[in-house]
Amino acid sequence: MTKTLRSIMIPALNHQTGEQTARYIDTLTKPPGSLGRLEELAIELAKMTGDAFPKVTRPGVIVFAADHGVTAEGVSAFPQEVTGQMVYNFLNGGAAINVFSRQIDAHLQIVDIGVASDIEGEGLISRKVRYGTANFSKEEAISRDEAIQAIEIGYEQGEEMIRKGAKCLILGEMGIGNTTTSSAILAAITGKNVGDLIGRGTGISSEKLLHKQQIIEKALHDRKPDVGDPIDILSKLGGLEIAGMAGAMLAAASHRIPILVDGFICTTAAVLAKMISNAAADYMIVGHKSVEPGHEAAIQWLGKEPLLDLGLRLGEGSGAAVAFPILQSATLMLREMATFESAGISDEA
Incomplete structure (x- = not known):
């Protein structure tokens, strides 16, 4: 394998950012976990990009x-x-x-x-x-x-x-x-x-x-x-x-x-x-x-x-x-949905 291939450096996923995004998702105006795989995707994308509010466009x-x-x-x-x-x-x-x-x-x-x-x-x-x-x-x-x-x-x-x-x-x-x-x-x-x-x-x-x-x-x-x-x-x-x-x-x-x-x-x-x-x-x-x-x-x-x-x-x-x-929907969910606090909605069961 050439030096070019051997020297490829791929960073580790940013789990801290993923955790930050996961906590933020739980503040959005919806029951916990109710957007299913979209929530998981948003967290995955946050870990990949190192951005708590990741973008996938363009x-x-x-x-x-x-x-x-x-x-x-x-x-x-x-x-x-x-x-x-x-x-x-x-x-x-x-x-x-x-x-x-x-x-x-x-x-x-x-x-x-x-x-x-x-x-x-x-x-x-x-x-x-x-x-x-x-x-x-x-x-x-x-x-x-x-x-x-x-x-x-x-x-x-x-x-x-x-x-x-x-x-x-x-x-x-x-x-x-x-x-x-x-x-x-x-x-x-x-x-x-x-x-x-x-x-x-x-x-x-x-x-x-x-x-x-x-x-x-x-x-x-x-x-x-x-x-x-x-x-x-x-x-x-x-x-x-x-x-x-x-x-x-x-x-x-x-x-x-x-x-x-x-x-x-x-x-x-x-x-x-x-x-x-x-x-x-x-x-x-x-x-x-x-x-x-x-x-x-x-x-x-x-x-x-x-x-x-x-x-x-x-x-x-x-x-x-x-x-x-679908990836775009996961990122827009993070960026555009209101939180319980911003919408003035009670999040108590």
């Missing part, structure tokens, strides 16, 4: 795009070219994450970190490590240096978004084949059976699903990733956008910025970020539960509880963006 959304060589094995319902086509859709403002980012007034950045074709367009951030990963069923996906480079690019993009004023970070991805990569990563880390982790991704048939399982199982046997080394896992299996998201999460945690984690692919990146620096998970809130089977395993590994369960499986950061107003 949010920042970074979508990392990259291709996966394993698509050559027929594991996806869509061809690899769709990754680049979707990047253009992002740049033209037509994707789900564009819609939801506008809804929550988010800064939005699209980063080409490893698309297999040349992409050009206004607003695109080009930080391409390479033109897609190699086919991990045949060889290692990327080199160790490339894995580190992708994490560091993600870290830099996260810091840039924070400099723009982002108070909450949402990470998204685009990469045909990345449910296969994520399933392989999680199987390696958790030791769970591949069959219990894989899903239909973009909508593959039952026959293709079995094929996907066999490809992953053979790759894990052949590549033998070191389950204690997140860089080795990324090197053996990929992918570049997953590494980028992990790096951006580390940047957010380093700056006490809450991370609103999206679905299966993003949560896999969160698992890797936690492996790189355990304290990173303290700054993560899982936005929703995906229908992808592996997502539940990743959430459990992180020890988190998702905010929503809407049957989503799109990716792009879309589910986290939809969940963002």
Whole structure:
């Protein structure tokens, strides 16, 4: 691991500030605990930010795009070219994450970190490590240096978004084949059976699903990733956008910025970020539960509880963006609700 990654410093949660916020919540004009998870979120955000009255606006959304060589094995319902086509859709403002980012007034950045074709367009951030990963069923996906480079690019993009004023970070991805990569990563880390982790991704048939399982199982046997080394896992299996998201999460945690984690692919990146620096998970809130089977395993590994369960499986950061107003509600509760004293209401039972 490079000096840059080894030197990442993530501050401890500020429990004193959390206690201050908890006491203040009990003075608001409502029965104790009656706003349930919103109260818990407000306290979590206070601990993360070190601010008794935390802010999460404006949010920042970074979508990392990259291709996966394993698509050559027929594991996806869509061809690899769709990754680049979707990047253009992002740049033209037509994707789900564009819609939801506008809804929550988010800064939005699209980063080409490893698309297999040349992409050009206004607003695109080009930080391409390479033109897609190699086919991990045949060889290692990327080199160790490339894995580190992708994490560091993600870290830099996260810091840039924070400099723009982002108070909450949402990470998204685009990469045909990345449910296969994520399933392989999680199987390696958790030791769970591949069959219990894989899903239909973009909508593959039952026959293709079995094929996907066999490809992953053979790759894990052949590549033998070191389950204690997140860089080795990324090197053996990929992918570049997953590494980028992990790096951006580390940047957010380093700056006490809450991370609103999206679905299966993003949560896999969160698992890797936690492996790189355990304290990173303290700054993560899982936005929703995906229908992808592996997502539940990743959430459990992180020890988190998702905010929503809407049957989503799109990716792009879309589910986290939809969940963002819940965080906003928790902070507005603190900032705008009256206390019993200010409202002249008796708080005696």
